Amino acid sequence: MNTFQEIWFLFRKELTLEFRQKYAISGILLYVFSTIFVVYTSTFDAGPKQWNILFWIIVLFASVNTAAKSFVQESGTRQLYYYSLVNPVAIIISKMLYNTLLLLALNFLAYGVFSLVLGSPVRDLQLFFIAIFLASLGFSITFTFISAISSKADNSASLMAILGFPIVIPIVMELVKVSQNALPGTFDSAINEDIMILLAIDLMLGGAALMLFPFLWRD
Amino acid sequence: MEKKLWWKLLCVPILIYVIVVGLSTPLSPGITSMSQYTAVTGQTFTARVTTYNTFHTKAKEVKARLRKDTSLTIAAQNVKVLDDNNIEVTFSIPAFMPSSKEQERFSLDVDNDFDGYGTLPGKFIIKQNNIDSLKGAQVWQNTNFGDLSERGTNFPFRGLLFETIRNTFFHVPLWFGMLFLFIGATWNSFMYLRTQDQDRDRRAEVMTMVGLVFGLLGIVTGMIWAKSTWGTYWTWNEIKLNMTAIALLIYFAYFVLRNAFDDLEKRARIAAVYNMFAFVAALILINVIPRMTDSLHPGSGGNPAFGSEDMDNTLRMVFYPAIIGWTLLGFWIATIYYRTLNIEEKYLEQE
Numbered sequence: 001m002n003t004f005q006e007i008w009f010l011f012r013k014e015l016t017l018e019f020r021q022k023y024a025i026s027g028i029l030l031y032v033f034s035t036i037f038v039v040y041t042s043t044f045d046a047g048p049k050q051w052n053i054l055f056w057i058i059v060l061f062a063s064v065n066t067a068a069k070s071f072v073q074e075s076g077t078r079q080l081y082y083y084s085l086v087n088p089v090a091i092i093i094s095k096m097l098y099n100t101l102l103l104l105a106l107n108f109l110a111y112g113v114f115s116l117v118l119g120s121p122v123r124d125l126q127l128f129f130i131a132i133f134l135a136s137l138g139f140s141i142t143f144t145f146i147s148a149i150s151s152k153a154d155n156s157a158s159l160m161a162i163l164g165f166p167i168v169i170p171i172v173m174e175l176v177k178v179s180q181n182a183l184p185g186t187f188d189s190a191i192n193e194d195i196m197i198l199l200a201i202d203l204m205l206g207g208a209a210l211m212l213f214p215f216l217w218r219d
Numbered sequence: 220m221e222k223k224l225w226w227k228l229l230c231v232p233i234l235i236y237v238i239v240v241g242l243s244t245p246l247s248p249g250i251t252s253m254s255q256y257t258a259v260t261g262q263t264f265t266a267r268v269t270t271y272n273t274f275h276t277k278a279k280e281v282k283a284r285l286r287k288d289t290s291l292t293i294a295a296q297n298v299k300v301l302d303d304n305n306i307e308v309t310f311s312i313p314a315f316m317p318s319s320k321e322q323e324r325f326s327l328d329v330d331n332d333f334d335g336y337g338t339l340p341g342k343f344i345i346k347q348n349n350i351d352s353l354k355g356a357q358v359w360q361n362t363n364f365g366d367l368s369e370r371g372t373n374f375p376f377r378g379l380l381f382e383t384i385r386n387t388f389f390h391v392p393l394w395f396g397m398l399f400l401f402i403g404a405t406w407n408s409f410m411y412l413r414t415q416d417q418d419r420d421r422r423a424e425v426m427t428m429v430g431l432v433f434g435l436l437g438i439v440t441g442m443i444w445a446k447s448t449w450g451t452y453w454t455w456n457e458i459k460l461n462m463t464a465i466a467l468l469i470y471f472a473y474f475v476l477r478n479a480f481d482d483l484e485k486r487a488r489i490a491a492v493y494n495m496f497a498f499v500a501a502l503i504l505i506n507v508i509p510r511m512t513d514s515l516h517p518g519s520g521g522n523p524a525f526g527s528e529d530m531d532n533t534l535r536m537v538f539y540p541a542i543i544g545w546t547l548l549g550f551w552i553a554t555i556y557y558r559t560l561n562i563e564e565k566y567l568e569q570e
Contacts, residue, residue, distance in 0.1 A: 145496065152489050153479040162475050163493065166468040167500045170508055201503055208499040212492045215412045 006086045010094035017073075018102075024073075025102070028066050032058065032110045040117045048121040048183040055114055056176055059107050059135060060168070066102055067143030068160045070095050071151035083217055092144065092213040096206070099140035107132045121183050128182035130195060131175055138171040138202040145209035148216055167205075174198045230547035237541040241388040244533070248273040248337035249376030250329055260347040263311040267301075270329055270337055271376065275300045278331035283308040284364050285325040285343060291317070294362040312345060315355035322346040328367070335370030339378075375531050379448055386444045387534060388541040393437040394463075396545040398505075400430030400553065401470075405498040408491035420487035421560055422553075423494055427473055429553040433545075434467050459509045459516055466501040473497060 018024060035058050039046075046054060071079070082091060111132065114120070122128045143164055150159035174194055181191045188194075254267040268283070275281050283295040283306070297309040306329065316323060325343040330336035347355075374384055404426035411419035441460070442452045453460060476493055480486035509516075 149476070149489055149493055149496075152485065153476075155479070159476065159479055162472050166465050166472060167497070169465050170462075170500070170503050173508070197507065201507070204499055204503060205496075208496050212495055215488060216492050218488075 003087050003090050006090035007094045007097070010082075010086065010090060011097050014094060014098040018098075024066060024069055025106075028062055028106055029109070031065060032062055032106065033113065035061075036110070036113050036117055046118055048185055049180070051114075051118060051121055052176060052179055052183055055111070056135075056172060056179070058114075059110055060139070060172060062106055062110065063103050063136075063139035064143055064160065064164060066106065067099050067140060068147050068150075068157065070099060070144050070147045072147070072156060079217075088214045088217050089210055091217070092148065092210065096140050096144045096209075099144050100136050103136035103140050104133065107136055123184045124182040127191070128179055131179040131182065134178075134195070134198045134202060135171070135175050138175075138198065138205070139168065141202055141206040141209060142168050142171065145205075145213065148213065152216075171198065171201055174201065226547055227551050230544050230551060233540050233544035234548060237388050237537055237544050241385050241537045241541070244537075245373050246272050246382060246384070247370050247373040247376045248329070248331075248334040249378070249381075250327060250337050250339035251378070253327065253339065253343070256342055257344045257346065258310070258312055260312050260316055260345065260349070261314040263296075263309065265307055265309045268306050268308055268327070268329060270304050270306065271381070273329075273331065273334045273337065274303050275306055275331055275333075276303050278333035281306055281329065281331040282364065283327065283329045284362070285310060285327055285345075287323055287325050290361075291323070291325075291359065292361045292364060293359075294364055313355070313358045313360075315349065315351050315358045316345065316347050317352050317355035317359050318347070319350055319352045321350065328364075330364075330367050332368045334368075335373070336367040337376060372533050374533055383444055383447050384534070386440060388537050389545075390437060390440040390444055391538070392541040392545040393433050393440060395542045396549040397430045397433040397437060399546045400426045400433060400549050401498055401501065403550070403553075404430060405495055408494040411487060411491045412495075415484075415488075417483065417487060420491060421557060423491060424477070425553045425556040425560065426550075427470060427494060428556065429549050431467060431470050432552075433549055434463065434470070438463065438467070457516075462504045462509055466504040469497045469500055469504075 039054060039058075108129075111120075111128075115122070143160075146164040146167065147156070147160060150156040150163060153159050174197055177188075178191060178194050178198060180186050181188050181194075249271045250268060251271050252269045255264065258264055278300075281298045281300055283298050284292055286292045293310060293312065295308040296311050299307040299309075301307060308329075322344050324341045325345055326341055327339040327343055328336055329338075377384055404423045407419045407423035407426065410416070411423060438460075445454070446452050455461065473490065473494055477486055477490050480489065
């Protein structure tokens with residue numbers, strides 16, 4: 001079995017597990033709905049800028065909670081079994097792919113609920129969706145790898161936040177900048193450059209994660 | 220390497236040179252202000268010019284001129300020395316300028332044979348009411364100023380910076396030192412993953428620690444510098460400050476991560492993995508994003524450090540040794556810390 005097949009099988013395994021348990025997705029959905037509900041009931045008068053920031057903060061925390069489960073969901077012995085069967089790189093890639101897909105669905109859903117409840121000031125929908133896509137990719141890469149690190153420690157939840165947030169800040173900053181441009185009020189003609197930077201950051205972190213993961217899994 | 224002496228002995232004279240020469244070399248004479256910054260063609264005016272680091276009373280002759288690049292020059296009719304740092308200059312501007320623009324920016328040069336020359340670049344504006352460049356070419360006669368006097372080896376005078384330009388030998392090289400230490404730590408983390416040698420992990424740890432200290436010192440020296448030039452210790456609009464603060468947070472997290480493990484082998488392995496990942500993230504923070512954003516730092520908007528117009532050769536003569544000196548000092552401190560940890564471990568084993 002080559003690596004691509006391994007990735008495909010592992011990816012399907014993640015999906016099957018998710019559909020069987022419906023644990024992660026329903027928990028995260030509850031989280032998104034309740035935060036948006038809190039924002040709504042506080043009768044917060046959001047301008048486009050505040051709307052944007054709020055949206056990304058909610059998405060950021062939802063992503064952390066989603067990705068934090070990547071390596072703690074299954075027992076250590078079962079993971080050892082996977083590692084003895086397949087290439088570790090295939091494991092991390094499949095988890096990243098799965099998380100990207102999950103975050104993508106989650107973020108689009110969050111956007112839908114958000115614009116249903118608070119209204120959507122988005123002017124350039126295409127650009128905003130590009131931002132959501134790059135956000136899902138970047139958050140998934142970073143948080144999957146960080147959760148692989150923090151799952152080795154005892155109190156992995158707090159380590160996840162300590163290690164993950166500083167690293168993800170550049171991605172969030174670029175995201176806010178790009179998506180701001182999709183809202184009325186700001187126009188930056190050099191936005192394609194920012195999209196390229198965002199993509200480059202995602203790829204650099206992804207490359208580093210793939211190179212380092214094989215050293216991480218052994219216990 | 221850590222037991223060899225030559226590079227430690229090398230770092231001491233370099234740093235002494237940096238501190239002594241860096242702090243004692245005088246600044247070039249400079250012009251801090253003029254009593255008026257505009258004039259109209261055909262006008263004759265007298266302005267008071269305040270200069271810095273000059274001794275006009277000791278000079279035989281003080282000369283002044285207005286100059287646009289090198290194409291248009293006009294010398295002062297009369298220069299009256301008030302005291303060492305104040306002169307009064309009288310200019311008589313011709314009725315027409317050989318230019319088709321409404322106004323032109325001029326630089327003011329003040330030259331005396333005792334101190335050398337000082338420049339106030341591009342601050343003086345000459346407006347013209349009647350634009351006639353052909354007539355201007357006839358009327359305007361560039362006065363030959365003669366050669367400017369030698370300044371000797373002085374640091375350049377920059378408005379706003381004044382004497383704080385010497386912080387270039389502390390603030391900037393400390394960042395370089397931090398970067399080299401982090402590179403060293405990353406290399407050792409990489410070697411740990413290849414060799415599983417605990418010694419490599421310890422080296423990575425001490426280099427990260429000293430790099431972090433250097434980074435904090437870089438922030439502190441930068442804050443002091445910012446207070447005297449920008450008027451505030453910290454500004455949240457400045458991308459570089461925020462990015463470096465976050466980069467240091469990433470490395471703080473490295474030590475939090477180390478403390479989360481009791482098993483030495485596991486700690487070393489996971490810390491090494493995180494350290495390499497942190498280096499990639501820190502590179503993005505310090506070297507990629509600040510280049511894309513406007514900044515108050517010199518060479519902003521594209522260039523992360525000093526541009527060629529900010530540095531000159533006298534500064535470079537101290538700046539490059541300063542980078543080497545501070546970096547060597549950083550590695551020296553790291554080796555001392557490393558050996559202390561080794562001794563501590565041996566002592567604990569004996570107990």
